[in-house]
Amino acid sequence: MDRERLARLSIFAAVAKAGGFRAAARGLRLSPSAVSHAVAELEAALGVRLFNRSTRSLALTDAGCALLDRVGPALGEIDAAVADARDSDAAPAGPVRITLTPLSAHALFAPHLAAFVAAYPGITLDLVIDDRFVDTVAEGYDLGVRLGETLRPDMIATRIGGALRMAAVASPGYLARHGRPRTLEDLPSHRCLHRRLGAGVYRWEVTRDGADLILDALPQTLIVNDDALLRRAVCDGAGIAFVIESVIADDLAAGRLVELFPEHCPPFPGFFIYHASRRQMRPAVRATIDFFVAANRVDGG
Structure with missing residues (x-):
């Protein structure tokens, strides 16, 4: 690749990151006209429009997004290699x-x-x-x-x-009111508290007879995306929760929670x-x- 095209790609990526020609020009210490000219030359060489421009906004076209996805990591690698060479004898910074x-x-x-x-x-x-x-x-x-x-x-x-280990736990008060489940098959008749994980809900994964088993058909009495909130709810008797053991270790030791089915919850990496x-x-x-x-x-x- 010739050096002029590499320079234009670098300017293109800077404009996309900054969201505008003037902001990119400040970061690159170039004039806005020089930045605009470099992007226009790159578009002419590629034969595609990379940005949709208006008087108030600048947005990548589909072709611009595709190009940025491909060249962005490569430009980052170049910057990292230059930084490594410059700082090879210096303390990590x-x-x-x-x-x-x-x-x-x-x-x-x-x-x-x-x-x-x-x-x-x-x-x-x-x-x-x-x-x-x-x-x-x-x-x-x-x-x-x-x-x-x-x-x-x-x-x-x-x-x-x-x-780590997962643990199915409930408070003594909840078990006194609703009874203790004796088998995994008893869980669907209980109030189950769940942890949201990203866009989904964390599935209760256990083992039985050496095989992995996912408990899908469980009531979703409560769904939260915070460990502290889930811990408070289960300690207060809202239902049965499936949590990482270390999160509620103190509650187990103090008797605020009781573990159910430990034989089905082996450690994982x-x-x-x-x-x-x-x-x-x-x-x-x-x-x-x-x-x-x-x-x-x-x-x-």
């Missing part, structure tokens, strides 16, 4: 953007944030809490932390933290820190992975 679930953020990251900041003052951690699965490349994240079962096979993943397959990784991203994996291994991971 720069932003590291991570998408985490609420539980992984509080259990795996929160206890170690002060130590990380002290160890790597040049790194800016940008932590975003979100239950849904996130495409780290498409949404501009360096790393993600999710349960291993939710990861796409093309992600590079490293286990972080220890094994838990959380992984993941990223897209890349030939090179910025030192700041590598340092972040190594630090939090090691910190949680000391804690029993």
Whole structure:
């Protein structure tokens, strides 16, 4: 590829990201006319319109969106390679953007944030809490932390933290009023409390006789997307919940909750820190992975 086309593609991507020619020009330290001219030359060379322009707005066309999806990651790789070469002898520095679930953020990251900041003052951690699965490349994240079962096979993943267990639990008061279910088949006749996960509802997955079993036909008495709210509801006797054991460990120990069917809820691997397959990784991203994996291994991971 000739250097002029690469420069025009870079300017095109900057305009798309900034949402306008003037904003992109400020970031690139070019004149707005130079930015507009470069995009027009790229459109002429490709024979397609990349932006729909009006006096008040600028939006990518379908062709522009398709081009940005293809060249955006490549331009990012070029920027990362240049940054790596420039900073190869320096301490890890720069932003590291991570998408985490609420539980992984509080259990795996929160206890170690002060130590990380002290160890790597040049790194800016940008932590975003979100239950849904996130495409780290498409949404501009360096790393993600999710349960291993939710990861796409093309992600590079490293286990972080220890094994987890799900637990079906209810309060003693609820069981006194409604009776204790004796078998899994009894659950549909009970009030069941559910955890929303992204756009869906987390399915109750158990094992029986060595085989995985999904309990689909359960009443949806309550659906929430917050662990603390679900914990409060089940402790107050609203119904039976299916939660990660560590979230309600103190309540089990204190007798505020009773576990049902522990024989059907074996441990599973838990959380992984993941990223897209890349030939090179910025030192700041590598340092972040190594630090939090090691910190949680000391804690029993």
